[in-house]
Amino acid sequence: MSNQYVEMGLMAPVNVTWEVTYACNLSCIHCVSDSGRKKPGELTTEQCLQVIDTMSAMKVFQFNIGGGEPFMREDFPDLMDYSHEKGIVTCISTNGTLIDDEVAGRLAHKLVYMQVSLDGATPASNDAIRGKGSFRKALNALEFLSKRDIEVSVNTVLTKLSFPELDALVDLAASFGAKLRISRFRPSGRGKKNWSQLNVSREQMLSFSDWLSRHMVVSTGDSFFSVSHEDRRSLGLNMCGASKLTCCVSPLGEVYPCAFLQEREFLAGKLPEESFAEIWENSPIFHSFRDLEIKSCESCVRFDFCHGGCPAIAYHTQRRLGLPDPECLANCVSVKSLAAVGA
Amino acid sequence: MRSESVCLLNEGVQVRSERFGLLFYDYRGPRLYFLPTKDLIKDHFFNGKHTVSNLIEYICAKHREWPCLMVKKWLNHALDMLEGKGLIYEQSVC
Ligand SMILES: C[S@@+](CC[C@H](N)C(=O)[O-])C[C@H]1O[C@@H](n2cnc3c(N)ncnc32)[C@H](O)[C@@H]1O
Ligand code: SF4
Ligand code: SF4
Numbered sequence: 001m002s003n004q005y006v007e008m009g010l011m012a013p014v015n016v017t018w019e020v021t022y023a024c025n026l027s028c029i030h031c032v033s034d035s036g037r038k039k040p041g042e043l044t045t046e047q048c049l050q051v052i053d054t055m056s057a058m059k060v061f062q063f064n065i066g067g068g069e070p071f072m073r074e075d076f077p078d079l080m081d082y083s084h085e086k087g088i089v090t091c092i093s094t095n096g097t098l099i100d101d102e103v104a105g106r107l108a109h110k111l112v113y114m115q116v117s118l119d120g121a122t123p124a125s126n127d128a129i130r131g132k133g134s135f136r137k138a139l140n141a142l143e144f145l146s147k148r149d150i151e152v153s154v155n156t157v158l159t160k161l162s163f164p165e166l167d168a169l170v171d172l173a174a175s176f177g178a179k180l181r182i183s184r185f186r187p188s189g190r191g192k193k194n195w196s197q198l199n200v201s202r203e204q205m206l207s208f209s210d211w212l213s214r215h216m217v218v219s220t221g222d223s224f225f226s227v228s229h230e231d232r233r234s235l236g237l238n239m240c241g242a243s244k245l246t247c248c249v250s251p252l253g254e255v256y257p258c259a260f261l262q263e264r265e266f267l268a269g270k271l272p273e274e275s276f277a278e279i280w281e282n283s284p285i286f287h288s289f290r291d292l293e294i295k296s297c298e299s300c301v302r303f304d305f306c307h308g309g310c311p312a313i314a315y316h317t318q319r320r321l322g323l324p325d326p327e328c329l330a331n332c333v334s335v336k337s338l339a340a341v342g343a
Numbered sequence: 344m345r346s347e348s349v350c351l352l353n354e355g356v357q358v359r360s361e362r363f364g365l366l367f368y369d370y371r372g373p374r375l376y377f378l379p380t381k382d383l384i385k386d387h388f389f390n391g392k393h394t395v396s397n398l399i400e401y402i403c404a405k406h407r408e409w410p411c412l413m414v415k416k417w418l419n420h421a422l423d424m425l426e427g428k429g430l431i432y433e434q435s436v437c
Binding site (some may be wrong): 101 | 377388
């Protein structure tokens with residue numbers, strides 16, 4: 001991935017993570033967005049359509065849809081239809097519980113990617129995180145989706161529980177014609193409270209890094225570049241895309257540099273009251289991320305490969321920006337800074 | 344790429360103009376492709392309304408200091424590269 005042009009500043013994000021509601025019918029113990037109940041002030045249908053118009057006018061290519069559980073919104077299929085009409089690709093993350101044959105049929109569109117979340121290859125491990133019965137329901141959803149012409153992947157957060165089952169997860173996903181995508185566990189929302197219980201150990205992170213090298217078909221999507229070996233270099237981005245390639249819109253319309261940096265101090269603006277183009281071009285918060293340099297990493301042999309890693313993990317573990325990602329290959333995962341999250 | 348052709352985006356490919364030139368997005372990856380053309384080629388060139396020779400004429404008129412043959416070679420090379428990467432295809436208009 002060429003970074004030179006990204007560093008020059010793009011005129012719009014390539015993709016926008018859009019969390020469409022805080023409402024959720026599950027109560028996962030790692031939930032980064034602390035989801036459960038719909039909050040007052042969530043964007044109305046009309047306002048959501050305005051957001052789609054804005055993004056389409058700026059030629060945003062893709063929405064990464066999350067929440068909460070997107071399917072808790074009654075208008076969700078209509079919002080997706082409208083996004084597709086505008087040519088925007090939608091990558092929808094779901095717990096799968098509300099997907100039946102009819103919903104799967106309604107979703108089938110060439111611009112849709114579905115990501116069904118599974119946090120273990122067995123009911124025991126998955127349901128310990130996502131709640132009783134959630135494994136079976138996610139598998140049902142995969143079954144319905146696999147019968148349709150929809151690109152599907154299984155998304156798993158790397159935790160102590162999913163780590164021993166990675167091979168089984170690859171096979172399980174493949175049995176539905178899906179690929180496995182692994183996300184990095186973030187210490188925010190309920191993830192912060194359960195961080196020490198769930199986050200992988202230093203040894204597991206190192207062993208995961210080797211495992212990734214042996215499984216080039218597994219995608220990581222985000223921010224594992226700090227622990228990826230050189231052989232995965234061609235597979236994706238090797239720098240933080242926050243405010244450069246991507247940003248996040250919360251269910252309330254708040255705009256942040258990234259879904260994992262939804263803190264008051266990173267609030268860049270609010271839709272639909274403020275102009276998204278103006279926020280993207282001129283927000284001081286966004287500029288500070290574009291200019292962010294992880295000085296202490298610059299002399300590292302792996303700097304060109306990871307550029308200091310994920311600022312969100314660094315921020316949540318050390319409460320300051322500009323510090324190195326504590327989980328990186330060069331530092332072999334600093335036990336001290338990870339323990340500092342406390343919670 | 345023949346002069347009397349138009350260039351169209353392949354299924355799943357989108358393009359937008361950026362300060363450095365053109366940014367292509369291929370949703371089959373998804374992957375991005377950066378083409379540093381500054382403002383010589385605009386994204387709407389790929390909607391099929393203008394031929395390659397229209398574009399050559401436009402660039403040559405805008406940059407009289409550049410030999411047209413050089414512009415033609417450069418443009419053909421850029422378009423061939425996009426075609427080779429599966430981002431665009433050529434359609435003859437005659
Ligand atoms: C917040 S959920 C929202 C969409 C939907 N409810 C679901 O579970 O897929 C989006 C993705 O984030 C993952 N996730 C939850 N908590 C996380 C955390 N602390 N760190 C990283 N990813 C997390 C979920 O497993 C899911 O794959
Ligand atoms: S991770 Fe998804 S399913 Fe689980 S509580 Fe959060 S929003 Fe709901
Ligand atoms: S802050 Fe981390 S998760 Fe967010 S875009 Fe940057 S690297 Fe990715």
